[in-house]
Amino acid sequence: MSARILDPAGPLAEGAVQLAPAAPALVDGRIGVLDNAKPNARLLLETAAAGLAERIGGEVVRVTDKGAAGFNAATACEPQVLEGLSKEVRIVLTGSAD
Amino acid sequence: MGENAHVEELAREPTHDLENESPEALYAFLEERQWGDGLPVVAPTGDRVEEMLAGGDPGADPDEVLAVLPPRGGAATRRTVAVNAVMAGCPPEVFPVVVTAVRALGQQRLNLRGVNATTHPVAPLVIVHGEVVAEMGFNAEVGAFGPGNRANATVGRAVRLVLLHVAGARPGPGDAATQGQPSKYAYCTAENAAASPWGPYHHDLGVDAPSAVTVHCGENPHNFHDMESDDVERILAKAASAMTTFGVNNACISSGEWFVGLCPEHAATAAAAGWSRDDVAEHLFATARRPAREFRAQFDLLAWAPWMRDAADDDLLPMTEEAGNIRVFVTGGAGRHSCVIPSWGMTRSVTLALEA
Structure with a gap:
């Protein structure tokens, strides 16, 4: 016998977004670097950003941490940091993991 | 279109038509969408979901958003939570516990985004307190963390299914836990207030309600046993021994909590000596310690309270920055095994009154 079932995932919340498609x-x-506070993240990301800048003829214009609230890899970035990055750079390298 | 976008597209239909509701058909449905916990589910038909919703607040709006759950940003409505409760096998009467647990998951201080994103094997533990433990048939006695009880098993599983489906916490893209842990299938227990020498846990937190739900995001329970002592300090020395390991996040993140699940016999020994719940916490805070130099030798990064960072190398430092972070409750039955449950660290437990 056929069955109609309800969706277990439901809708996305208002304001939720999916990852942007690759450029x-x-x-x-x-290029910007957002240090996510993982060990050696800044070294890794700055090195990668410099390599990318050389490859595409770009420039690393901003390197930042996540602000006071983002002192730990598990805590969120300050909104004003994200806002500043969105105005100043086109590409952000972030998110070194363990 | 990327893999995640494809899955999201499949998920946007509010209903899905299956040839039948056999386990095989449901497995195929879930597999196509990368859903499920790997175990058979109950088909969430409209009738079953309505019955589940009726187990909760009858006047509530089924489309009320209880929480927005990261990383997917899914809206955990009552209806969607009910769908997952049906799939988990919940009896409708336990639905208010699932609803309250989901509300807790949405509290900012619980930091669900971090809980799901971390490589640490953290899982939300649901602890049920108060009158509903007996009324709804939760097991707070022998095997309280284990299998064999429908309420414990299905509430824990329903919360996990909500995380998998609504929050998108699928291992890999939505849940980065390196190894995971068994409690990511289902993690629910109940406070054995009837065998506790102290008042209900939630009353001590100021939650003035007959029943409540706590969610603590932590590791699996770490057992400690003492079969022979009538001396509470000798018993708690074992707890302190289990706590003072460098393998847990509490060693390097001082804001993390510890949940201490005392069995009734260990709790009775403490109470016979005149100890309160807070006395147990204070004692563990004072004794579960190691020299600062040992922590510093083990970690390059220490997310410590300032007073701990300033400690001399020979100072004995606790496994959390204040005694209030050690939270004691009674669970289990006969026997002399208790447990400590370390925290992921960057999360705080939430205790909410059970919704009427």
Whole structure:
């Protein structure tokens, strides 16, 4: 016998977003680094950002941590840090893991 | 279209038509969407979901959003939570416990985004307190953390299914736990207030309600046993021994809590010596310690309270920054095994009154 069942995931909440699709080309070379407070994240991300800048003819224009509330890898970035990054750079490297 | 977007598209239909509700058909349905916990589920048909909703507040709006759950950003409505409770096998009468637990998951201080994102094997533990323990048939006695009881098993599983489906906490993209842990299937127990020498846990927190639910995001229970002591300090020395390991996040994150699940016999020994719940916590705070130099030798990064960072190398430091972070409750039956449950660290437990 056929059955109609309800969806267990439900809708996304208002304001929830999915990951943006990958950019087809790195047309704007303004690069930022957002240190997520994992050990050695800054070293890894700055090195990768410098390599990327050289490869695409871009520039690393901002390196930042997550602000006071983001002192730990498990805590969120201050909104004003994200807002600043969104205005100043086109590409952000972040999120070194364990 | 990426894999996650494909799965999200499949999930957007409010209902799905299956050829039948056999375990095989449901397995295929879940597999296509990368859902489920790997175990058979009950088909969440409209009638069953309505029955589940009727087990909760009859005047509530089924579309009320109880919480927004990261990382997916899913809206945990009453209806969606009821769908998952049906799938888990919950009897409708326990639905208010699931609802209250989901509300707790949405509290900012619990930090569910971090709980799901971390490589640490953390799982939300649901602890049920008060009158509903007996009324709804939760097991707070022998095997309180184990199998064999429908209320414990299905409430714990329902919370996990909500995390998998609504929060998107699928191992890999939504749950980064390196190894996971068995409690990620179902993690629910109940306070054995009838055998506790102290008042109900939630009353001590100021939650003035007949029943309540606590959610603590932590590891599996770490057992400690003492079969022979009538001396509470000798018993708690074993608890302190279990706590003072460098393998837990509490060693390097001082804001983390510890839940201490005392069996009734250990709790009775403490009470016979005139000890309160707070006395147990204070004693563990004072004795579960190691020299600061040992912590410093083990960790490059220590998320410690300032007073701990300033300690001399020979100072004995506790496994959490204040005694109030050690939370004691009574659970289990006959026998002399208790447990400590370390925290993930960057999370705080939440205790809420059970919704009417």
